Amino acid sequence: MDEHNKDLALKLIQETKTIALVPSKIAATDSFGAAVGMYFTLLDMEKDVYFVYPGKVPDDAAGLIEKDRIISNVDERELLVSIDYADTVAASAHYSTEGESLRIKLGPVSKDFSPMDRVKVELVGFEFDLIIVFGAQELEDLGGTFTNLRESFSSAHLINIDNTERNELYGDVNLIDPTALSLSQQVFKYTSEWKMVPNEKAARAFLTGMTYRTPN
Structure with a gap:
């Protein structure tokens, strides 16, 4: 893992106020848990953070985050x-x-x-300074979310977090670690290295993602 990229990612998170977290449906519970864990961690840092996930929440992730915290349609104004x-x-x-x-x-x-x-x-509507994507090998993996956020993706900074070598490195900062057993483990490790302290909800989300990880 490139330490420089991790430093850049931390700098972006620290310096931006409005952040969108977008987990891929392909990585299912793992990406969902990783994003929820980051969501509650960033809330404790008093960031203006939004959780973007259209459609049905993975069954194994039910209850990790309240439904009214999930934005299912970013196209609405x-x-x-x-x-x-x-x-x-x-x-x-x-x-x-x-x-x-x-x-x-x-x-x-x-x-x-x-x-x-x-x-x-x-x-x-939603104007994001930073978008963090979890578990998408390419932006098109996000489906309608990418379509609705296309303008934001072109103007905001983008951090791409994934644990597969097939990732297309589409982010301004790419945190790709194929050795990570799960996205949730990967993101939890970053938060620890960045001296962030996950609260109880964040820890539960990370643990759930690690438990129901999708093989690389």
């Missing part, structure tokens, strides 16, 4: 409406629905209040 009511006496806000329309009422405001200047509408 939210509509954010911001209203600047500075220098007004607005004291209340109400909303109601009319058919399929949402109506928002803020008041009182003066007759000179300008919606064009004061109301901002935008689509917000």
Whole structure:
């Protein structure tokens, strides 16, 4: 294993705030457990971390991470409406629905209040600074996730973690160790070398991945 690559990976993790973890379905419970272990470890480091995994969770990994923590569709966006009511006496806000329309009422405001200047509408979604992929020999192994994250993959830094010689080295940093018995063992080893301390949930995930590893 190239120590330089491990140092680069640690530097990226330390210096970035918003991180997406993307386990491959091909490596099943092993990659899922490795990613969950890293997820809870990074949460303890106060990172803004997202777990991206569409579809059914592997049976052996059920319960490792709460369903509401899993992002199954990164293509979805939210509509954010911001209203600047500075220098007004607005004291209340109400909303109601009319058919399929949402109506928002803020008041009182003066007759000179300008919606064009004061109301901002935008689509917000997932913007990742760093993406860590677990157990994918090539990005196409991620299927629809790669398609939906294509723009993010082109703009974010990418760490590629795998334990097979067949990996195509598509990352900005490639952590490939064919001698590792499992991805979960491999990632747990990195966290130890990086002086990260897995909490109970992370340790359970790593152990589960090691137990149900997929042969190289």
